[in-house]
Amino acid sequence: NAGVTQTPKFQVLKTGQSMTLQCAQDMNHEYMSWYRQDPGMGLRLIHYSVGAGITDQGEVPNGYNVSRSTTEDFPLRLLSAAPSQTSVYFCASSGLAGTGELFFGEGSRLTVL
Amino acid sequence: GNSVTQMEGPVTLSEEAFLTINCTYTATGYPSLFWYVQYPGEGLQLLLKATKADDKGSNKGFEATYRKETTSFHLEKGSVQVSDSAVYFCALGNRDDKIIFGKGTRLHILP
Numbered sequence: 160n161a162g163v164t165q166t167p168k169f170q171v172l173k174t175g176q177s178m179t180l181q182c183a184q185d186m187n188h189e190y191m192s193w194y195r196q197d198p199g200m201g202l203r204l205i206h207y208s209v210g211a212g213i214t215d216q217g218e219v220p221n222g223y224n225v226s227r228s229t230t231e232d233f234p235l236r237l238l239s240a241a242p243s244q245t246s247v248y249f250c251a252s253s254g255l256a257g258t259g260e261l262f263f264g265e266g267s268r269l270t271v272l
Numbered sequence: 273g274n275s276v277t278q279m280e281g282p283v284t285l286s287e288e289a290f291l292t293i294n295c296t297y298t299a300t301g302y303p304s305l306f307w308y309v310q311y312p313g314e315g316l317q318l319l320l321k322a323t324k325a326d327d328k329g330s331n332k333g334f335e336a337t338y339r340k341e342t343t344s345f346h347l348e349k350g351s352v353q354v355s356d357s358a359v360y361f362c363a364l365g366n367r368d369d370k371i372i373f374g375k376g377t378r379l380h381i382l383p
């Protein structure tokens with residue numbers, strides 16, 4: 160009954176460090192996406208994928224990379240972290256891109272000092 | 273491009289009061305519309321959705337009607353409970369495969 164699993168739940172980085180937020184889903188969903196949640200800004204789409212080998216940019220893609228080598232996994236990479244990337248990150252998946260219900264992970268809280 | 277605008281919060285109501293949270297959208301074509309709810313410390317979960325004009329989504333006493341003429345999808349509940357305290361997000365999905373969220377409305381229900 161796992162659904163969407165994100166790791167780690169909490170992370171503190173120094174400016175310039177790199178890291179990867181992991182996301183895995185066990186529902187065989189083709190569509191996966193990453194959002195960041197900031198106070199007063201709601202959720203903003205970073206990157207999304209409609210299937211293995213296919214990724215595309217969302218509203219705020221700068222500073223983030225993604226890849227989709229399998230249906231199950233959709234990692235989000237920060238190559239050189241900046242304080243502006245301090246946020247709560249949510250991974251979500253759906254069985255139907257664009258019009259289907261999104262299933263969310265529990266979130267990853269990232270602080271960049 | 274697509275966008276969603278929802279009323280600013282926080283909204284504070286007494287238990288059993290009537291709730292309305294306004295949501296309007298801008299989109300090309302015929303988007304699907306959603307309301308998601310986020311309880312403290314959790315991810316978002318779908319509350320209700322509507323996929324075409326005049327559809328009414330409903331769940332747990334909440335309702336919203338897809339109004340294409342006013343480009344709106346307002347969330348309503350006739351009698352709120354303390355357990356409804358949460359953050360509510362209006363969202364839009366379209367053929368471009370991007371699901372876009374509003375900024376969220378925090379709801380506090382007082383006993």
